[in-house]
Amino acid sequence: MTEMRRVMITASVVLVACLAASIAVLQKLDQIRTGATLEDVLYLSSPSAVKRMSLGYDGLMADIYWTRAVQYFGSRHAARASQYRQLAPLLTITTALDPHLVVAYEFGANFLSPEAPDGAGMPEAAVKLVEFGIQNNPDNWRLYYNLGFIYYMDMKDYARAADAFERGSKVPNAHPFLKILAAQMAQHAGETQMARALWTTTYQTTQDKQIRGNAILHLRALQVTDDVTTLEEVVAQYRQVTGQLPKSLADLVAARMLRSIPLDPTGRPYKITSEGRVEVAVPDDIPFIEKGAPPGYTPPPPKDLEKLGS
Amino acid sequence: MLAIEIIGLAKTYSVGFWRKRPKVALRPLDLTVKEGEIFGFLGPNGAGKTTTLKMLMGLVFPTAGSARILGKDINDPGVKAQIGFLPEQPYFYDYLTARELLNYYAQLSGVPAKERERRTDEMLDRVGVRDAGNVQLRKFSKGMLQRVGIAQAILHDPKVIFFDEPMSGLDPIGRREVRDVMEELKRAGKTVFFSTHILSDAEALCDRVAILHLGELRGMGAVADLASSVQGNVEIVWKGTTIFPSIKALNAVCYTTADTVRAVLPETNQDAAIDAIRRERARLVSVTPMRTSLEDYFVQKVQRIETGMGAKA
Amino acid sequence: MSTRILYIATNTFREAVRDRVLYNLIAFALLLSGAAILVGQISIDIEKLVVINLGLTAVALFGIVIAIFIGIGLVSKEIDRRTLYTVLSRPVHRWEFIIGKFFGLAGTLVVNAFFMAIGVFAALLYVAHKFQAPDGWILVALYFVILQFLIICSLALLFSSFSSPLLSAVFAFSLFVIGSFSEDLRGFAALVKGPVGWLVKGVAYLVPNFSTLNVISSVAHAQPVSGRLIAYNSAYALLYSAVALCGAILIFQRRNLK
Numbered sequence: 001m002t003e004m005r006r007v008m009i010t011a012s013v014v015l016v017a018c019l020a021a022s023i024a025v026l027q028k029l030d031q032i033r034t035g036a037t038l039e040d041v042l043y044l045s046s047p048s049a050v051k052r053m054s055l056g057y058d059g060l061m062a063d064i065y066w067t068r069a070v071q072y073f074g075s076r077h078a079a080r081a082s083q084y085r086q087l088a089p090l091l092t093i094t095t096a097l098d099p100h101l102v103v104a105y106e107f108g109a110n111f112l113s114p115e116a117p118d119g120a121g122m123p124e125a126a127v128k129l130v131e132f133g134i135q136n137n138p139d140n141w142r143l144y145y146n147l148g149f150i151y152y153m154d155m156k157d158y159a160r161a162a163d164a165f166e167r168g169s170k171v172p173n174a175h176p177f178l179k180i181l182a183a184q185m186a187q188h189a190g191e192t193q194m195a196r197a198l199w200t201t202t203y204q205t206t207q208d209k210q211i212r213g214n215a216i217l218h219l220r221a222l223q224v225t226d227d228v229t230t231l232e233e234v235v236a237q238y239r240q241v242t243g244q245l246p247k248s249l250a251d252l253v254a255a256r257m258l259r260s261i262p263l264d265p266t267g268r269p270y271k272i273t274s275e276g277r278v279e280v281a282v283p284d285d286i287p288f289i290e291k292g293a294p295p296g297y298t299p300p301p302p303k304d305l306e307k308l309g310s
Numbered sequence: 311m312l313a314i315e316i317i318g319l320a321k322t323y324s325v326g327f328w329r330k331r332p333k334v335a336l337r338p339l340d341l342t343v344k345e346g347e348i349f350g351f352l353g354p355n356g357a358g359k360t361t362t363l364k365m366l367m368g369l370v371f372p373t374a375g376s377a378r379i380l381g382k383d384i385n386d387p388g389v390k391a392q393i394g395f396l397p398e399q400p401y402f403y404d405y406l407t408a409r410e411l412l413n414y415y416a417q418l419s420g421v422p423a424k425e426r427e428r429r430t431d432e433m434l435d436r437v438g439v440r441d442a443g444n445v446q447l448r449k450f451s452k453g454m455l456q457r458v459g460i461a462q463a464i465l466h467d468p469k470v471i472f473f474d475e476p477m478s479g480l481d482p483i484g485r486r487e488v489r490d491v492m493e494e495l496k497r498a499g500k501t502v503f504f505s506t507h508i509l510s511d512a513e514a515l516c517d518r519v520a521i522l523h524l525g526e527l528r529g530m531g532a533v534a535d536l537a538s539s540v541q542g543n544v545e546i547v548w549k550g551t552t553i554f555p556s557i558k559a560l561n562a563v564c565y566t567t568a569d570t571v572r573a574v575l576p577e578t579n580q581d582a583a584i585d586a587i588r589r590e591r592a593r594l595v596s597v598t599p600m601r602t603s604l605e606d607y608f609v610q611k612v613q614r615i616e617t618g619m620g621a622k623a
Numbered sequence: 624m625s626t627r628i629l630y631i632a633t634n635t636f637r638e639a640v641r642d643r644v645l646y647n648l649i650a651f652a653l654l655l656s657g658a659a660i661l662v663g664q665i666s667i668d669i670e671k672l673v674v675i676n677l678g679l680t681a682v683a684l685f686g687i688v689i690a691i692f693i694g695i696g697l698v699s700k701e702i703d704r705r706t707l708y709t710v711l712s713r714p715v716h717r718w719e720f721i722i723g724k725f726f727g728l729a730g731t732l733v734v735n736a737f738f739m740a741i742g743v744f745a746a747l748l749y750v751a752h753k754f755q756a757p758d759g760w761i762l763v764a765l766y767f768v769i770l771q772f773l774i775i776c777s778l779a780l781l782f783s784s785f786s787s788p789l790l791s792a793v794f795a796f797s798l799f800v801i802g803s804f805s806e807d808l809r810g811f812a813a814l815v816k817g818p819v820g821w822l823v824k825g826v827a828y829l830v831p832n833f834s835t836l837n838v839i840s841s842v843a844h845a846q847p848v849s850g851r852l853i854a855y856n857s858a859y860a861l862l863y864s865a866v867a868l869c870g871a872i873l874i875f876q877r878r879n880l881k
Contacts, residue, residue, distance in 0.1 A: 003387055007718055007876055015869035022862035023828050029835050029855050030809065064807050071810045323879075367712045369880045387714060395712035401704045403634070405641040417630040418713045462709055472712075 047096030062098030065090055069104070073111055074210065077118075078304065084120040087112060091129055099136035102143065103208055105129060109146035110202070110211045113154040118214075118288075123154040141175055142205065144168025148181070149198055158189035177201050196222045213309030220265040221288035224280060227262055228292040231270060231278040234258060245276040264292075311381050313470050313501035314343035314366075318375030321361050335361045337526045338375055343503055343518075345469075348496050350512035350533075351505035353522035354612060359505040360398060362522075363474050367395055379470055391420060394463035398474040400455065404448035408439055408458055411447060412465055419466035433461040438487075453484045460491055471495060473504035477511055489515055513537075513604040521611055528611040533604060542602040544577040547595040548587050556586040570595060627715055628723040635727020639693050649735060653742045655681040671751050675761060675843040678743035683768045683839070685739070686732050687775055687799055693731065694779025695791035697724045698871075702880055711880075718872045725780055725868060732772040740765055757845035763853065764842040770860035771836045775799060777867035778831070784875040802833040831863055 050061060069090040076084055091112065094104045111119045113126035130147045137143055148164035151157045162185035169178035181197060188194050199222065203215035231249070234257050238246050241255070249272055252258040261269045268281035270292070280286055283293040284300050318338040325331050336358040343349045353359050364370040366377055366384055382389045402411055412430040421429055434440045437457035442450065450458065456476070463471055473492075477485045492502050492515055506512055512519055513533055520530040529536060548571055553564045560583050562575035575583055577599060587594055655677065698721075701707040711717065743761075748754065778798055782791035801808070808827035812820055836856055838848055 003385055003716075004876060007716070008873060011718070011869045011872045011876070015866055015873070018862045018865040018869065022859055022866060025855055025859045025862060026828060026832055029832070029852075029859060030806070032849070032852055032855065033806070033835060064804065067807060067810050067814065071813075364708075364880070367708070369708060369711055371877070371879060387716065390712065390714035393712065395709060397705060397708040400709065401706050402709070403638065403706055405638055406634075410637075414630065414634055415709065415713065418627060418710065418715050420714060459709075466713075 047093045050093050050097065058097045062094050062101055065094040065097065066101060066104055069094055069107065070210070073107075074305075080117050082116050084111075084116070087120045088122055088125045088129075095129065095132060099133070102133065102137060102140055105133035105143055106146055106206060106208060106211060109150050110214055113150045115154075123150055126150050126154075139171055141168045141171040141173065141178060144171065145175070145178060145201065145205075149202070152185075152189075152194070152198060156190075158185055161185060161189075175201065175205060192222055192225055196226075209309035210305040211309065213305035213307070216308055217287045217305075220286055221290060223265050224286055224289055225291045227264065227270065228278045228280075231262070231272075235272065235276060235278065239276070245274075246272060248272055249278075311345060312342050312378075313345040313347075313380060314341070314349075314503060315378040316341040316362075316366075316375070317377065319362065319365060319372050319377055320374040321358075321365060321370065322373045334525050336365075339522075339527055341520055341527070341530065343501060345501050346496065346499055347517040348492060348502040348515050349504075350516035350519035351503065351522065352507065352509065352512055352519055352608065353505075354507055356524075357522040358525040359522055360474055361525075363395075363397075363472055363505060366472065367393075391466070392469045394466070394468040394471040396459045396463040396471075396473045396476055398478065400459045402447050402455065402458065402462075405446060407444045407446050408434060408450070409443045411458065412461055415462045416465055421466055429465050433465045437461045437491075452479050453481065456480060456484065456488070460488065464491075464495070468500070470501045470503065473502070475506055476504055477506060477508055485511070509603070509605045509608055519604070521608060523612050529607070536607045537602050537604050542577050542606075543574050543600045544580045544583075545572060545574050545596075545598045545600055546580070546583055546587070547572050547598075549593040549595055552590075552592075554586060554590050554592075556590070557583055560586070574600065627719050628726065631715075631720060631723025632726035632730060635697070635724050636730050639728065639731040642693065649685075649738065651685070653739065655685075657742075657746065671747065672843050674743070674746045674750055676839060678746055679761070679764055679768065679839045679842070682736055682739045682743065682765065683771065683837075686736055686768065686772050689735060690728065690732055690772055690775040691779055691792055691795045691799075694728055694776055695783050695788045695795065697728060697780055698783040698875065699786070699788050699791065705880075707880060717876050721780060721784070721868065721871050721875055725776055725864075728776045728780070729773055732776065733769055736765065736769055736772070755845075757847075760838075760842045760845070760848055763848045764838050766853075767836040767838055767856060770856060771833055773860050773864045774802075774831050774833070774836075774867070777864035777871070781867045781871040781874070784871045785878070798831060799833065802831040803837070804834065805830050805832045806834045832859065836860065 050065075069087065072090060073084060073087055088108075091104055091108045094101060098104075108126050108129040112129065113119055113121075113123035115121045127147065127150055130143055130150065133140075133143045134147065144164050144167050148161040148168065151161035151164060162182050165178045165182035165185065168174055169182055177197070181194075181201075184194060184197070196219065199215050199218045203212055203219060206212050206215070234252055235246060238252055238255060238257055246252055246255075249258065249261045249270060253260060263269055264280045264286065266280075266282065266285045270278055271281060272278055273294075277294075278292060279294060280289070280292045283289055283297055286292075287299060289297075289299070316339055318340060319336065320338040321334075321336045323333045323335055325333050339362065351359050351362070361370065365372050366379070368384060368390075377384045379389050380392055403414075406414065409430055412433055413426055416426045416429055431440075434443050437460050439450075439454055439457050439461075442454065447455065447458065456479075460476070463473070473488075476488050476492075480488065489511065492504070495502050516533055518530070518532050519536065521528045549569060550571060551566050551569065553566065553571055553573075557573055557575070558564065560575050560579040562573040562579075562583065564574075565572045573583070580597070584594070584597065658677070701710075707720075710720065744754075747758065747761075775795065779791060779795045782794045786794070805827055808823065808830065812824040812827050814820075815823055835852075838852075842848070
């Protein structure tokens, strides 16, 4: 039996060694391939071609392309990519294969239209995508909401935004907020409270973790804007009264103009600079910050949206 | 040195879906074959002969026991160079020509490159397929394939050659040729081990035989010894047409012809039968002992078991 | 020892070449390359793209089919027909038999791919009228296709060593399909948490990764292939084939031949 045993042992050892090595190489390959420009070339970029190739298993292929779209965006977003060329085609193919995959339209609204590095910067493509979604799912209020969202946030087309919300409010079981948003649009378009209303709605109604994480960040930034505006008014008041700038926010509390030093959404107290600007302690921790950052401030790479939103 | 030594070799197959039904193909077998002899491995179909051969060739693994060929254990890689094998009803790569096939086998057997062509030609000649050397094997008849099979078994000049049912499906001329080959091999000092269920071939060729039935060894020994161990018959012929009851009582089988009766009975009853005929005042024509054959021995060994099995059922 | 492997490989190659199925498939593949030219005529400006895409895909897919067709019979046919008896009664190790068969089949596929590639290049020359420097990457894509062949050969041999031709074909083909989506499988595994995620991850790593070996589309767009990718892909294909072959050897070593 010795000859056979020798062969069996050798073969087993080689098998296990090669298997382990192959898995290691595979992991290395995964790394290379996500970073490489190869990723940027979709094998088939035409939705109709993909549909034909699916041989009827459209649902499965849609799921596969949806997974790819999510991964594509997630990995590039973490790497602070400056463009997301394949996101639109990936989402177009996904929805062509499965027009009822509502979350894909939502994803497009939230990440196709904003400017890089937070999105692909293609609001028109996003509109087209969501309109396609509405065509195929006319009773889904969320899609109208997403459409209005794009028009409002990234295209600043308040008329069309109002129109989209209006249409959506007529759908049975629509979120009651749609009617309110449509009504408010005429008077308060461009104001932070509108933005806050929209982001709050998104946050409350979405199921996708990345989208929710994104909404949270926007809401925090809006909170900061509100806080800073209020604080600046109080500072101005103080100046009027005392004729000089407060050295710190504690002075405002001492002067009974503030009850206590307010905290920013990260839990840190706001501060006042020597020039009298109200700022947050660590602007890097508040993406999308508009007010409350020092002049000439550049934001750092984006956060892990998925972790935030779960 | 013994050419072949089989020690307690056994094989049990586990059949059935959950491998729970064991099927015994061979019970522990002990067997030896001397160098230079022709050994016959006899038994009806399904006796376990092919299983034994496959184990010797390393195609099937024994569940117990061991075997040695020319002193080396069968698992020893050095053994294969010394042996040749002709399986039952062999198939060969039918897309190859006879010459290509023999050349391939010569390569695998380690025949040096210079020798190969010469040996191939020699073999093709020896088994009589020289003219069809460049014809694809798919076009060969059964007899021709068998000849090619013999050629591949001996082309590397092995010391021990194994044949599994070498005569099956051959016409009398083919069978004669195979027997000639085996005798030639013996004359050249080779050992031949072949299995068959055709007893007349074994009787004519073998020095020693073993009889296998239902996986068990039933008998082994030199042909002459075995044949004569069986009680023989005697044939007594007398003039007349009457079959005497006294004769029949002696276990006789009687046949009548025009004017004689022929009785075949055990030779132990020979004297009693002659007395009986004299008493009946019949005229004795001849008393002839019938030569016992291997077949008688075989039938006796195999049949007894079968009856035994029948009785149990 | 190594010469015996060479003899077995040569014999396997000879068997494949004399098998008529091979020629039908090659003819069909060449036909497809020709058709690629016609299809290209319909869509202006992307004739070259279509020729490369369709041509290389034909080489890959037909090669896989041939590999499976011939590969599955490699061992099981020999056992069924008992041609193995006379081979294994000679001083041939069972593992030499497996390795020899592997090289014979792989050699057949490489030669086959070579001829079909000539067809593709001929079609390319016809539509583009001359070769350009980026066309060299097509050779890399072809090399990757050959690596795919190696993996499929080893898998076909593995299955053939213990199961019937039909089942072997089904297994091998399924692994090819799943393996083409293996990157998506791993992506999916990353999203699923818990024991199911581990199971999917395990499967995703054990299944052969064919998607990494497919650079046909990028080569069609005249994009370069990184040297690192070439190195790692080569290593992966060799390692994976070794795993499957060791499996085949282990199984075949202990097999009782009927």
